[in-house]
Amino acid sequence: MTRPPQPAARPGPSPTTISAKIVVAGGFGVGKTTFVGSVSEIDPLTTEAVMTEASAGHDDLSATPNKKTTTVAMDFGRVSLDSDLILYLFGTPGQHRFWFMWDDLVRGAIGAVVLVDTRRLADCFSAIDFFEDRGLPYVVGLNAFDGLQQHRVEDVREAMSIDPSIPIVTCDARHRESTKQTLIALVQHAMAARMAAGAR
Amino acid sequence: MTSGPDDASRRQQEPTFADVMNGFSLDAKRPRKRRLWGRKRDEEEQAGSPAAPPTPPPFPATSSAHTGDTGFAGSGYGGYATGPIEPVRDEPVLPAAPSGAAAVRPYAWTRGRTKSGFDLAIETLVSTSRQGREQLGLLQMEHRSVADLCDQPRSVAEVAALLSIPLGVARVLLGDMAGLGVVTVHQTASSTGKEPDLALMERVLSGLRRL
Numbered sequence: 161m162t163r164p165p166q167p168a169a170r171p172g173p174s175p176t177t178i179s180a181k182i183v184v185a186g187g188f189g190v191g192k193t194t195f196v197g198s199v200s201e202i203d204p205l206t207t208e209a210v211m212t213e214a215s216a217g218h219d220d221l222s223a224t225p226n227k228k229t230t231t232v233a234m235d236f237g238r239v240s241l242d243s244d245l246i247l248y249l250f251g252t253p254g255q256h257r258f259w260f261m262w263d264d265l266v267r268g269a270i271g272a273v274v275l276v277d278t279r280r281l282a283d284c285f286s287a288i289d290f291f292e293d294r295g296l297p298y299v300v301g302l303n304a305f306d307g308l309q310q311h312r313v314e315d316v317r318e319a320m321s322i323d324p325s326i327p328i329v330t331c332d333a334r335h336r337e338s339t340k341q342t343l344i345a346l347v348q349h350a351m352a353a354r355m356a357a358g359a360r
Numbered sequence: 361m362t363s364g365p366d367d368a369s370r371r372q373q374e375p376t377f378a379d380v381m382n383g384f385s386l387d388a389k390r391p392r393k394r395r396l397w398g399r400k401r402d403e404e405e406q407a408g409s410p411a412a413p414p415t416p417p418p419f420p421a422t423s424s425a426h427t428g429d430t431g432f433a434g435s436g437y438g439g440y441a442t443g444p445i446e447p448v449r450d451e452p453v454l455p456a457a458p459s460g461a462a463a464v465r466p467y468a469w470t471r472g473r474t475k476s477g478f479d480l481a482i483e484t485l486v487s488t489s490r491q492g493r494e495q496l497g498l499l500q501m502e503h504r505s506v507a508d509l510c511d512q513p514r515s516v517a518e519v520a521a522l523l524s525i526p527l528g529v530a531r532v533l534l535g536d537m538a539g540l541g542v543v544t545v546h547q548t549a550s551s552t553g554k555e556p557d558l559a560l561m562e563r564v565l566s567g568l569r570r571l
């Protein structure tokens with residue numbers, strides 16, 4: 161039996177190129193867009209989704225008689241890691257009320273970087289709770305707005321009661337090398353978490 | 361004095377519009393179970409920061425903000441501004457390469473469907489297929505814009521951002537085009553399972569180190 165010539169079933173440019181995703185979260189103005197932009201090969205792009213707040217499942221929102229609609233914007237960047245591998249970095253919307261949108265962001269992600277401004281620790285709690293709840297590996301990046309000293313890292317862990325297994329790294333979102341190291345820390349952590357889960 | 365009939369009718373329309381968009385981008389993907397995680401924290405935050413108003417600001421004219429900057433706006437949104445959108449079961453995809461008019465009929469983009477048979481994550485890459493390139497001149501305008509853009513692989517999010525359309529619309533549009541065989545849907549890191557596998561993470565790691 162002769163094989164028919166390969167049909168044009170898989171045409172197109174490099175159909176084998178695949179994509180991966182990392183989420184960058186944190187409070188308002190903590191440096192998410194800066195972080196994404198510092199490694200992205202494109203200027204961060206913004207994409208929008210329109211949602212009704214009533215779909216949030218929030219008690220305080222469902223109490224509102226009229227549904228309100230909101231446009232939520234998230235920005236993202238792209239990093240080509242190989243000829244057939246593209247990494248996307250998605251920054252979550254800064255406003256806490258929109259955390260429920262993150263389901264879509266988080267599905268299938270390698271993990272998340274939670275950026276923290278040490279002057280406003282509480283801003284990142286909802287992000288951390290969310291990733292823990294979803295079982296998504298994450299690292300905490302202390303964004304060095306004021307030249308943070310290394311010894312403060314453990315103070316921060318204590319203050320935020322972050323599990324010792326979660327890496328906390330200092331970073332400067334404005335610098336590519338720093339962002340790169342933070343991402344490396346995350347992927348290593350995600351791999352370790354995966355292997356630990358597999359060994360259990 | 362404060363509000364006229366115009367306001368009232370507009371207010372009626374906006375949630376409808378939003379419901380539609382919401383369905384596209386969010387509700388269609390919502391898992392069945394809802395969690396109330398973080399509620400405690402939210403309450404703490406609200407209690408701790410009186411500056412944050414508990415009620416959101418009045419809804420701005422989102423629909424016009426959106427339609428203002430997209431070339432497809434009029435035809436795209438008008439079609440489903442009224443009437444409920446039913447979540448549609450996954451339709452069988454259209455036969456590939458329908459000839460002539462069937463392929464190019466200027467449908468409303470989505471014909472009211474809220475999802476396609478394709479699982480398109482925000483990072484899923486799509487690229488124009490050979491068939492898409494050959495049929496470029498026959499494609500309806502919206503599909504052609506996408507086909508031009510996806511000459512190289514682009515993520516769903518990029519298509520949405522670069523065409524200034526909401527994510528949910530881009531998803532349905534791309535699902536349609538994939539159904540027509542005009543674009544190829546690529547694998548993602550997590551296509552094969554729920555989570556990215558170790559080998560892929562290893563590749564990401566060495567890619568990052570080389571940066």
Ligand SMILES: Nc1nc2c(ncn2[C@@H]2O[C@H](COP(=O)(O)OP(=O)(O)OP(=O)(O)O)[C@@H](O)[C@H]2O)c(=O)[nH]1
Nearest residue numbers: 188189190191192193194254303304305332333334
């Ligand atoms: N000194 C210092 N400034 C930073 C750093 N990272 C970000 N910034 C500055 O902080 C400001 C806010 O940064 P963004 O990247 O816009 O923050 P964001 O988290 O995207 O903000 P939202 O999207 O509004 O929540 C900008 O002016 C940045 O230049 C940092 O590591 N050090």
Ligand SMILES: [Mg+2]
Nearest residue numbers: 192193235251
């Ligand atoms: Mg930002």
